[in-house]
Amino acid sequence: MKISIIGAGRSGLAAAKLAHSKGYDVFVSESKTKEHYTEAANEFDDLGIDYEFGTNTQEKILNADRLILSPGVPPTVDFIIEAEKKGMDIISELEFAWEFTNQKIIAITGTNGKTTTTALTGHIFKSAGVDVHICGNIGTPLSSAIPNLKKDSVIVLELSSYQLDRTKKFRPDVAVILNLTPDHLSYHGNLENYRKAKYKITANQTDEDYLIINGDDDALIASEINTKANLLFFSVSPLNRGIYLQDDTIKYQISKQHKTEELMTVGKLSLPGIHNTYNSMAAALAARVLEIRNENIRDSLMSFQGVEHRLEFVKSVMGVDYINDSKATNINATWYALSSYDKPIIWIAGGRGDNNDYSQLDSLVDKNVKCIIAIGEEADAVFNHFCLKTKVDRASSLEEAVKMASELADYGEIVLFTPACKSFDMFANFEHRGQIFKSAVCSL
Numbered sequence: 001m002k003i004s005i006i007g008a009g010r011s012g013l014a015a016a017k018l019a020h021s022k023g024y025d026v027f028v029s030e031s032k033t034k035e036h037y038t039e040a041a042n043e044f045d046d047l048g049i050d051y052e053f054g055t056n057t058q059e060k061i062l063n064a065d066r067l068i069l070s071p072g073v074p075p076t077v078d079f080i081i082e083a084e085k086k087g088m089d090i091i092s093e094l095e096f097a098w099e100f101t102n103q104k105i106i107a108i109t110g111t112n113g114k115t116t117t118t119a120l121t122g123h124i125f126k127s128a129g130v131d132v133h134i135c136g137n138i139g140t141p142l143s144s145a146i147p148n149l150k151k152d153s154v155i156v157l158e159l160s161s162y163q164l165d166r167t168k169k170f171r172p173d174v175a176v177i178l179n180l181t182p183d184h185l186s187y188h189g190n191l192e193n194y195r196k197a198k199y200k201i202t203a204n205q206t207d208e209d210y211l212i213i214n215g216d217d218d219a220l221i222a223s224e225i226n227t228k229a230n231l232l233f234f235s236v237s238p239l240n241r242g243i244y245l246q247d248d249t250i251k252y253q254i255s256k257q258h259k260t261e262e263l264m265t266v267g268k269l270s271l272p273g274i275h276n277t278y279n280s281m282a283a284a285l286a287a288r289v290l291e292i293r294n295e296n297i298r299d300s301l302m303s304f305q306g307v308e309h310r311l312e313f314v315k316s317v318m319g320v321d322y323i324n325d326s327k328a329t330n331i332n333a334t335w336y337a338l339s340s341y342d343k344p345i346i347w348i349a350g351g352r353g354d355n356n357d358y359s360q361l362d363s364l365v366d367k368n369v370k371c372i373i374a375i376g377e378e379a380d381a382v383f384n385h386f387c388l389k390t391k392v393d394r395a396s397s398l399e400e401a402v403k404m405a406s407e408l409a410d411y412g413e414i415v416l417f418t419p420a421c422k423s424f425d426m427f428a429n430f431e432h433r434g435q436i437f438k439s440a441v442c443s444l
Contacts, residue, residue: 004029004061007070008040008051011093014143015068018097020047021147027064029056058082065089068096071137071162092166094159097142099169103149106286107136107170109159109201110178110214112333113279114138116271117178118158119307120300121283127303128287128296130154137163154290161197171204174286175229176212178278180219181332195223205229210289212282215239230255232289234281236274243285250281252288264298271306273340309434311337314441319411322402322441325418326434331360334420338364344413345369346405348398350376351421351433358385361420365389371408373401377425398426398433402440415441 003019005012008030019026027050034041034053044051052060058079061067067083067090074080083090098105108118115138122134133145136157145155157172164170180198202211206228213220215233232254233242243252243263250263269280284297306312312324321343328334329351338345338361347369356378365372371391374382379394386392395401398417405415417437427433 001025001066002027002064003066003068004064005068005070006030006056006061006073008032008037008044008053009070010139011070011141011143012068013037013040013043014141015070015093015096016044016049017047018100018143018146019068020049022100026050027060028052029061030054031056062086062088066091068093069166071160075165090166091168092163093141093143094136094157094163095167095170097146098167100146101142101149101155103151103153103155104174104290105155105157105172106174106176106290107157107159107172107201108176108178108282108286109161109164109198110176111181111330112336113178113275113282114158114160115307115327116276116310117176117279117283118156120271120279120304121286122156123304124283124287124292124297124300125154125156127300128292130292132156134158136160159201161194164200165197167200167203169204170200171206172201172209174210174212174289175201175205176282176286177201177214177220177225178282179214179217179332180223181330195219199225202227202229210286212242212285212289214278214282215242215244216278232285234278234285236277243281243288245277245281250284252285254289261294263294264301268298268302270302270304271311273311273336275336275340309430311340312434314438315444317406317441317444320406320409321414323414323416323418324434324437324441325416326423326430326437328418328420329422329430330354331356331358331420334418335361335364337416337418338368341368341414341416344410346409346413346415347372348375348395348401348405348415348417348437349382349420350374350378351419351423352376352425353378353381353421356381356420358382358420362389370413373404373408375401375426376419376421378421398436399440402437402444406444 002025005028061079125132131153134156135142137160138158209229211227211229212232215235236245238246252261309327314322325337374394383392423430423433
């Protein structure tokens, strides 16, 4: 079978290596130049995989039985439209890799909180002595994990709408949908298409599987989710099917046949903020339905230290805490960040916007923010919206913003880098952006 793979990044490289190992005839097409992917090119050369850089030659791409897309390749590209006209099998790297699994899979999606919940779920299973593989949008493609899987391994996947969009048969044993707010609309076209992509996580589940959703998310509760899975909820209010808070205690009620179980008080969770209470409950419930003991879940929720670039404590300088939340690429993520601290905040914001509605943050800015430093393409938009509410300055670089923040912050305050924007105006990705922030802080 001939396979064309679009993209030579982490997902494309991993899919190409997996396909080659399974005996497929592989061709990789990458629109960026070879200089961007020297490591991948060297691996392709070593394995004898055919490739091209700096262009997407439609004739070569379509000369295949199957097309595997890296995340984020837009559906409006000419060769994809032609492939659809030809009736080619077009799938994501996720779908391709999944075909080589028979292990238990927990798949986690949502607009915000995916990375933290995925890492936390993996931490629970690892602490319980399970051979767990944490893959997907969190950084390691599922294709890379396939050679290392054991029969009794558990796979925990963070899945973006990009990855789910091109799935057909993908079926996780446990699916989790954390929340749903508008995002990636430039790719999906509208909110309904974005929602449909997210809901593909449960499209092929059966009554042997579980779907766990946020019972407090209006968008999820109001929309119709077509599923055959056992539906469970997580909520900060009591409910009769799932995990919930009652009198500051986290409790389970898996089904009417199961007795109510008490897990722990919410104050013992290691991660701050109401959003992390939701993330912790979702991870705990996913682990519980796969029969991880409460003791292991409780210990893991108390010991987990969070993930890089998500409300990550960097350093305290002259009594000022510096927090890296570079992964906050939309308004909703920044809303959670701004609501997580009770100290005055110097907020560094900006980047590439996505029709950002900053009015959603007005009440939090009034309550928690001392001043704002705006950067990137959205600097003027941030300034214009908030300048009548609080002090707003503009910086030409993230390094300059950190220096300005250090001069504005007083003892006991917080410098919080939570951009509310994508990173692509100034940085390769949010990880690159977060590293630059941390480097600037460490140089103070």
